[in-house]
Amino acid sequence: MDLEVQQLEGGIERVKLAGRLDSAGVQEIDHRLSALTAARSFILVDLSQVPFLASVGIRTLLTNARVLRQRGGKMALLNPQSLVEEVLKVTGIESIIPVFHDLEAASAALKAPA
């Protein structure tokens, strides 16, 4: 699994993941994602290149989202594929980590006061 970081305006980090976010995928990105959430405040996880999100992957996203929130930051998810979006919806995760299909809307939500 690949992880690519792009700095957007307003101190937002766009974290682009590519590959299955399963046990093996989590092992490959866990440290880098944790380091980012420890150091930054606003993380936009781009899921457009993630074909499958395993429960261990969801747990990783939730853990990092909570770390961010405790530090006054936020996480949002961008452009999930239809299968992944369905998983996020059915499991109720989208009510905890908001999902967007529009970069501007996602950026605005991340910067909006809590």
Added chain:
Amino acid sequence: MNDPSAGRIAPHPAIEVGLAQVFDQCLPDSGGQVASYIPELATVDPDKFGVALATVDGGLWSCGDSDLEFTIQSVSKALSYCLALELLGREEVFRHVGVEPSGDAFNAIVFDPGTQRPFNPMVNAGAITVSALIYRAMKGEALEFLLDRFSRAAGRTLRISESVYRSEAETGHRNRAIGHLLLNVGAAEPPIEPALDLYFRQCSILVTASDLARMGATLANIGENPFTGESVFAVGAVRDALSVMFTCGMYDSSGSWALDVGIPAKSGVGGGVLGVVNRQLGIGTYSPRLDEKGNSVRGLKVFRKLADEFGLHAFECTNYGSELMRSLV
């Protein structure tokens, strides 16, 4: 990977890929030893490995040696418990065997000191008690009754391995001792020999990993086989059996199993493991190398990985508790 359309459901790439990856990750593990305390079990090929997953809407996915027969052994305990509950009712069954984890080995000769009854039906003492109850209810038709229900749960006609049965019957001195101690404490009633014979025979029933998956799907589907539509187990008995499988099904590894995997399951020293995800899935694995507690090494690994892959654990952050409550709030 076998034909994913073996059931009625369209192929599903996420399940196929996930299952194949888990299978490939577990295949190289050659840890553990084949059971040897029943001589005939020591003759199996230790490298065989099969995994199958069946859904309650009739889908079946499988990898490896999923259609290779092996003896069901202690996996049978979960199913026979279900049948005893149906035949005799909860109160009568609970009067003879408890529902508490023992923390002892599967073949331990130990009873609950407070009740003088076996701790639970998933260890040998409890399972022999259950066999005695079924024999009491069905007499000479008990074996036919068990075989018929097991077959309906698997969706095909099952048979007994005569060689394993003979091996079990000839060398099962410890189980015979347990049977006589059950008579001594009043947990079982005489004659005990036919009950022991029923127990040895039920353990020698031949199944495949795919059978275990379909049996699991039958339990997951509230007792109705999703492939045949046949009603196999009583609704209340399924709930009770799954509960005891959850707390006691993996011998003295049941605590760590609940922590890591978090679904009801039952293992057998033949190398099989049957797991149930309530209202969704049955999972069957076969790999005969066992850990020191009698559980299949690769089977355990498969379940841990599938739980992480598909969010099977009852307390996974992606799972809701009561769907009924969810509809209310």
